[in-house]
Amino acid sequence: MAAALSSSSCIFCQIARSSTSTTLLHQDNKVVAFQDINPSAFRHYLVIPIEHIPTVNDLQRRSEDFLLVSHMLNVGQGLLHRDAPHAKHYRFGFHQPPFNSVDHLHLHCFALPFLPRWKAIKYMSLGPFGGFIEAEKLLERIKPLSSL
């Protein structure tokens, strides 16, 4: 992978190294999770790898990447089920370039509804803003061909 282990100018790398005041909701040796600074839903969390991986385009069809994204999704699901157990819908997904706001891979985790509702357009997978990919779809795309 061409990505550097961390980039000092990257805000998410700083959060991952706990060098900001951001409250971490989860932390292990692979990922951290925190609240989106500008929440678009009843609950809106981000799960990021500690390693600086810029975008979904840097992920490959191999078990290392597949396991990382699976783990990110598990962490996000666990947090939302804990903090928003009564939400009717959850959504998990990634922005695809050029629609990603920060060039450090981050999983958006939503307990819906979107607040305000127009924000939903930022996270649609179809149409002119088709820059969002559901986590499950990404996992399909990078699933290693030999079964795990």
Ligand SMILES: [Zn+2]
């Ligand atoms: Zn970074």
Ligand SMILES: [Zn+2]
């Ligand atoms: Zn994003």
